[in-house]
Amino acid sequence: MAEDSVDLLLDQHGRIDDLFVRISKAAPADRGEPWRELRGLLTVHETVEEELVHPVAESLSDGTAEVAADRVAEEVGAEELLRRLADVDPESDEFPQAFKALRTAVLSHAAHEERYEFPRLKAYRSDELAALAPRVAAGLGVADDTGDDPPETIKERVAEAVREADA
Amino acid sequence: MFNPLDHRGTPLDKQVRTFRELDVAPIDPIDADPYTRCRIITMNGIEVEAVLFSHQFARHCTDPDVRAKLAGIRYVEAQQQKVVNWLLPGISSPLETTIAYEQVAVDLTAWVSRQEPDPYLKQAYEFGVLEDFDHLYRYANLFEMVERRKARKVVDDLTEVMPGRPTALHHRDPVDNLREPYDKSSAAPISRLHALTVMAAEQQTMNFYMNVGPQYMEPIARQLYQEIALIEEEHVTHYESLVDPAETWWEQLVTHEYNECYLYYSFMQQETDPHVKSIWERHLDMEVAQLQAACELMKQQMDKDPASILPETLPEPVRFEPNKALLRELLATQIDLTTLGTGYVTEAHERFERMQERLMAGEAPASDRVIEEHRRVFGDEYRVEAEGPHPVESLRTDASHA
Ligand SMILES: [Fe+2]
Ligand SMILES: [Fe+2]
Ligand SMILES: [Fe+2]
Numbered sequence: 001m002a003e004d005s006v007d008l009l010l011d012q013h014g015r016i017d018d019l020f021v022r023i024s025k026a027a028p029a030d031r032g033e034p035w036r037e038l039r040g041l042l043t044v045h046e047t048v049e050e051e052l053v054h055p056v057a058e059s060l061s062d063g064t065a066e067v068a069a070d071r072v073a074e075e076v077g078a079e080e081l082l083r084r085l086a087d088v089d090p091e092s093d094e095f096p097q098a099f100k101a102l103r104t105a106v107l108s109h110a111a112h113e114e115r116y117e118f119p120r121l122k123a124y125r126s127d128e129l130a131a132l133a134p135r136v137a138a139g140l141g142v143a144d145d146t147g148d149d150p151p152e153t154i155k156e157r158v159a160e161a162v163r164e165a166d167a
Numbered sequence: 168m169f170n171p172l173d174h175r176g177t178p179l180d181k182q183v184r185t186f187r188e189l190d191v192a193p194i195d196p197i198d199a200d201p202y203t204r205c206r207i208i209t210m211n212g213i214e215v216e217a218v219l220f221s222h223q224f225a226r227h228c229t230d231p232d233v234r235a236k237l238a239g240i241r242y243v244e245a246q247q248q249k250v251v252n253w254l255l256p257g258i259s260s261p262l263e264t265t266i267a268y269e270q271v272a273v274d275l276t277a278w279v280s281r282q283e284p285d286p287y288l289k290q291a292y293e294f295g296v297l298e299d300f301d302h303l304y305r306y307a308n309l310f311e312m313v314e315r316r317k318a319r320k321v322v323d324d325l326t327e328v329m330p331g332r333p334t335a336l337h338h339r340d341p342v343d344n345l346r347e348p349y350d351k352s353s354a355a356p357i358s359r360l361h362a363l364t365v366m367a368a369e370q371q372t373m374n375f376y377m378n379v380g381p382q383y384m385e386p387i388a389r390q391l392y393q394e395i396a397l398i399e400e401e402h403v404t405h406y407e408s409l410v411d412p413a414e415t416w417w418e419q420l421v422t423h424e425y426n427e428c429y430l431y432y433s434f435m436q437q438e439t440d441p442h443v444k445s446i447w448e449r450h451l452d453m454e455v456a457q458l459q460a461a462c463e464l465m466k467q468q469m470d471k472d473p474a475s476i477l478p479e480t481l482p483e484p485v486r487f488e489p490n491k492a493l494l495r496e497l498l499a500t501q502i503d504l505t506t507l508g509t510g511y512v513t514e515a516h517e518r519f520e521r522m523q524e525r526l527m528a529g530e531a532p533a534s535d536r537v538i539e540e541h542r543r544v545f546g547d548e549y550r551v552e553a554e555g556p557h558p559v560e561s562l563r564t565d566a567s568h569a
Contacts, residue, residue: 007315010314010315011315013315013316014314014315014316014317017316017320018317018320020197021197021320024197024198103197104195107196107197107258108258111257111258111260114260114314115260119384122384123384
């Protein structure tokens with residue numbers, strides 16, 4: 001089964017899910033490491049969606065463009081929550097509540113994409129999704145080593161990886 | 168011990184709730200105990216049965232006063248169903264909920280089989296549980312394939328995910344799905360409650376699959392739902408045929424209401440989520456009054472004491488808890504069973520073979536293909552074997568890959 005762009009995104013949704021579960025159930029001292037991984041992963045993932053995938057949906061007429069616009073708005077909201085959490089010590093007492101807000105926002109957002117946006121892309125733009133797959137894969141691949149890079153750096157690295165895949 | 172017959176509960180004319188009260192906050196899929204979700208799914212099945220049973224009763228009832236009484240209680244049961252089922256979070260996909268339905272079928276039926284005093288009835292639960300156990304494994308493989316999620320996040324380590332009696336072999340001639348009913352004059356009251364509970368749970372599973380299956384676009388998902396939905400039809404036939412058809416409508420109504428009291432009471436004892444627990448408590452108070460009304464009807468219409476068909480004290484509360492050891496034992500001893508007439512055999516008899524050929528016409532069913540596909544895409548199959556290798560050697564992964 002050749003993996004199209006949506007399959008690649010779904011794979012990361014699964015990974016994002018797992019990390020949210022892991023951090024939610026971890027002892028405070030054990031949150032740091034998966035939290036670092038999740039932060040980088042979220043920035044990479046949403047950047048790829050915004051740069052490559054939502055634009056495909058935005059080119060569709062039957063309401064799909066509006067569906068995609070709603071998704072972008074959710075991503076902006078989630079990014080704001082992520083930014084606020086950046087300064088919170090993951091071992092602190094204030095972390096769980098703010099983290100749960102982010103978790104709810106991100107997981108609902110992913111569910112919305114899977115329910116309202118991706119099925120339409122698969123139904124109407126399957127060729128485009130397949131053609132985009134190498135670039136999506138390259139962009140998402142940045143998530144494998146984001147280290148402590150700040151979001152701006154991560155976004156640049158994603159853009160570069162996508163450009164290289166084009167070349 | 169709590170005896171529902173000793174309480175008055177919430178008066179019937181105070182039971183209708185406002186929309187605002189019906190609009191309950193759903194559980195969080197990550198924070199919630201998987202067994203809280205199982206209790207929600209079970210009580211939804213029970214309330215759906217309460218509503219459907221009452222409709223059937225009304226359609227066979229000529230007395231306008233009784234029809235009015237039934238309509239009033241039924242409306243409240245319908246509201247209870249809304250409150251209970253709306254505890255499920257919208258964020259979960261139908262397939263995720265499907266996996267939870269199969270977890271219910273496994274751990275509820277296993278618990279019932281352990282408590283059931285009648286050996287013939289016990290056998291019926293032991294037989295059925297190995298099939299839903301296999302459905303869990305097939306859906307878990309589908310889940311990872313189409314949603315890239317792992318079933319372990321739904322079932323945790325409470326219920327194992329591995330092959331049971333192969334789903335392909337659940338397709339029997341319909342005649343062989345009928346069991347022998349218990350005898351209402353001699354059956355233990357707990358046996359009636361068990362049969363009703365498991366029948367209701369399976370009926371809701373059947374309803375759920377027949378409705379959500381076509382919402383999937385992937386052909387393998389559509390086909391798997393269709394196949395398993397047909398097996399749930401067989402399961403409903405299997406479990407409902409255990410109930411003595413000679414029970415009158417009045418007796419059945421009393422048994423239904425008593426069972427609702429029993430289950431809400433049970434789950435109230437075990438519930439860890441305070442919000443959900445408060446709902447079980449409130450519903451118990453309502454059911455107690457519904458039970459009184461049902462008892463009144465039975466006394467008037469049949470001139471028979473309802474206590475004669477009910478347990479003297481409330482039976483031991485139903486619990487959701489792991490049944491891994493029992494399932495492993497059943498896998499080791501009963502995986503080869505099928506049915507012939509109302510009994511159980513190990514050979515693939517002629518009528519069974521004929522039905523198999525009729526349905527499959529030489530092709531592999533979706534339940535087999537979903538595993539093959541998963542192996543092809545992911546290099547292995549999805550399992551959660553928390554307690555070690557599969558008890559049946561030929562069903563261990565190394566063996567099946569060889
Ligand atoms: Fe996403
Ligand atoms: Fe009810
Ligand atoms: Fe079943």
